[in-house]
Amino acid sequence: MTVAPPAQADRRYDLNFARWVRDNVNGGEKMSLCMQCGMCSGSCPIGTEMDHGPRKLFMMIRAGMKDDVFNSSTIWNCTSCYNCVVRCPRGVPVTYILQDLAAKAVELGYVKKVENARFAKAFWWSAKTFGRTDERLVTTKFYWSGGLGDFFRKSLANLKIAMGMVKTRRMHLGAPHKIKDRKGLQAILAKAAEIDARESRGGE
Amino acid sequence: MSESKKFTYYPGCSSQGSGAHLDRSLRAIAPKLGIELEELEDWNCCGASVGHIEGGQLANTALSGRNLANAQAQGAQDIVTGCAACYLNTHGAAEKIKADVKLRERLNEALGAADLKYDEDRRVRHACEVIVNEVGLEKVRQAVTNPLDGVKVAGYVGCQTVRPFAETEAGGAYDTFDDPEFLDDFIEACGAEAVEYDIKTACCGGSVSVMKPDKTLHLIKKILEKAVEAGADMIATPCPLCQTNVEMYQDAINKKYGTDFDMPVVFYSQLMAVAFGMDGKKDAGLDQNIIKAKKLEEKAK
Numbered sequence: 001m002t003v004a005p006p007a008q009a010d011r012r013y014d015l016n017f018a019r020w021v022r023d024n025v026n027g028g029e030k031m032s033l034c035m036q037c038g039m040c041s042g043s044c045p046i047g048t049e050m051d052h053g054p055r056k057l058f059m060m061i062r063a064g065m066k067d068d069v070f071n072s073s074t075i076w077n078c079t080s081c082y083n084c085v086v087r088c089p090r091g092v093p094v095t096y097i098l099q100d101l102a103a104k105a106v107e108l109g110y111v112k113k114v115e116n117a118r119f120a121k122a123f124w125w126s127a128k129t130f131g132r133t134d135e136r137l138v139t140t141k142f143y144w145s146g147g148l149g150d151f152f153r154k155s156l157a158n159l160k161i162a163m164g165m166v167k168t169r170r171m172h173l174g175a176p177h178k179i180k181d182r183k184g185l186q187a188i189l190a191k192a193a194e195i196d197a198r199e200s201r202g203g204e
Numbered sequence: 205m206s207e208s209k210k211f212t213y214y215p216g217c218s219s220q221g222s223g224a225h226l227d228r229s230l231r232a233i234a235p236k237l238g239i240e241l242e243e244l245e246d247w248n249c250c251g252a253s254v255g256h257i258e259g260g261q262l263a264n265t266a267l268s269g270r271n272l273a274n275a276q277a278q279g280a281q282d283i284v285t286g287c288a289a290c291y292l293n294t295h296g297a298a299e300k301i302k303a304d305v306k307l308r309e310r311l312n313e314a315l316g317a318a319d320l321k322y323d324e325d326r327r328v329r330h331a332c333e334v335i336v337n338e339v340g341l342e343k344v345r346q347a348v349t350n351p352l353d354g355v356k357v358a359g360y361v362g363c364q365t366v367r368p369f370a371e372t373e374a375g376g377a378y379d380t381f382d383d384p385e386f387l388d389d390f391i392e393a394c395g396a397e398a399v400e401y402d403i404k405t406a407c408c409g410g411s412v413s414v415m416k417p418d419k420t421l422h423l424i425k426k427i428l429e430k431a432v433e434a435g436a437d438m439i440a441t442p443c444p445l446c447q448t449n450v451e452m453y454q455d456a457i458n459k460k461y462g463t464d465f466d467m468p469v470v471f472y473s474q475l476m477a478v479a480f481g482m483d484g485k486k487d488a489g490l491d492q493n494i495i496k497a498k499k500l501e502e503k504a505k
Contacts, residue, residue, distance in 0.1 A: 026261055045407035049419045077419060080253040081407040082367035086381040095368075103257045117257065119415040124258035127267065131248040133217035142415065161452045164494040170222045170448075177220045180246045184318030188270055192263040192314035199310075 013064035021061050024200070026100035027093035034058045040084035040094045050074040054084060054094050070110040075102040076117075118145040128189055131179030136162075136171055209338060211329075212275045213241035214294065216287035216444075217249050223287065223444030225489030229473035230286045230331060232487035236347045236480050237339045244283065245274050250293035253411050262310060268297035269311045272328075273320040286331040286473070288364035288443040295328040299374050332365060332442050332472075333376040336386050344393040349481035351395025355499050357475065358401040358436035359387035360427060362408060362446040381405070390472045391440060394479035399434040403427065408449040417453055424450055425457050428465045437499045438468040440475055447471060451494055468497035478504045 014020075021028040034055075041053030051073045052060065060069050069075075075098050084094035102116070111117045122141035126134050143154040165171035179185060219227035234241050248270055249255070256264040271294060275283050285291050301308050302325050312321050335344065366384050369375030379386045382405055388398035406427055409420025427450055431439050441447050451469040458465055470493060477488035484490045484504025490497060 045423055046409070046412065046420065077412060079363075079407050079410040079412045079420070081363040081410065083363075083407075085368045086371070099253070099256060100261065103260065106257055107260075115415050116254070116412075119411070120254040120257035123252070123254050127249040127251065127255060127259070131246075132220070133249045133252070135217075135221040139414075157456075160455065164452070165222065168225075168492045168494055170224050170492055170494075172220070177217075179248050181318065184320070185248055185270060187317035188266050188314050188320070189259065189263045191317040192266040192311075193260055195310050195313060196260045196262045 027096040043083040216290035225492035228489040358431035
């Protein structure tokens, strides 16, 4: 008797995904150079905390596993150490690709509750509003974004650290540090976002 | 005496927060090394390693673009920063813009919204690279009046100070990605002992440690463990985020792993300030370390 082939996996593959990554993701044009050697995953300090290493993620991109790629923890747990970038024998800018995949995951609405995305939101708010990162406010806003319980849990866990920072004058009390020309900066950032949007719609 | 060389100094956001003692000690030692630091006019955040996520690629590059445009208006001198993330972003953006006409066009369209433009090229340098290539170790040695004899230091470089630019021509080709020597050279030039420390460029978890330390405490634990094994009195680093992460999470690590770390983490510039005979607080900012570097405080004037 012939053994039946395994049932079709309940998963949809987007066969245009690799092409989309090539055309839309920062560094994606070099992804086709990847020869699956695993130097990136082997060099990753935090690969054990990722559900797939970068090598596997790249293969998943080729296989068209779009949803799995955007939902993976890989793109969020990259610490930006750049080991993979300097070690890749084919010159694939792995870190840059992972970083931009994370940005695209936010843009395409894949992530709502991922901690890093919430942190990035708080961070950008400070950069845009004040022109500078206010570590106190970014952290507080980030803790708050996880809900009341998370806010108290994280605040309590880090209370001693915060007090140490205040005591050593590494966390100031009072108004945030700001740049002078905040209006100018905000105009630049708005214009940049507009240009990005214009070009992603295919216009030049 | 030779003349001093002027740089446009980009302190970065941590200089007004967690990395205030890096900024303090860098400004203190610069004149002793023949470096004049002129602060970059109205500098803004570089975007660190998360700006692009919420802001998008071009807006994130425009953060650096605005700083580069202001630096261009300020003069022809190179830009220098002591912060690894500021260096990574600003240097990376400057090199990318230099090589990509289209990007420069788009950037200038954005900068135009605030009547700024960046149409020249500025070299963006890391303070450590400047000390290696511009100042030279000999000059560091000559500035030492209070050698740190008997102080054992583990030189911990971290990631972004050397990766991905330390071996590139634009990055000044000042050291290697995996096994840099400059930090041990700085330590020894100060008269201290650089202990054998082979995980110099291990990762502290960077911003992931800030948001999700449960994922990265094991990385910091290893950095501390190796320093203890090597018999170090303290760790020295060039990176503000490494300094903060490795220092502030020791309690959490001790709690999680049952260890008893109490390892001071200082900046190389704090070592230099003390070795140059400067004030331990006012110049070296030793009172700004949460875990006090007692051996260094004892040496300080």
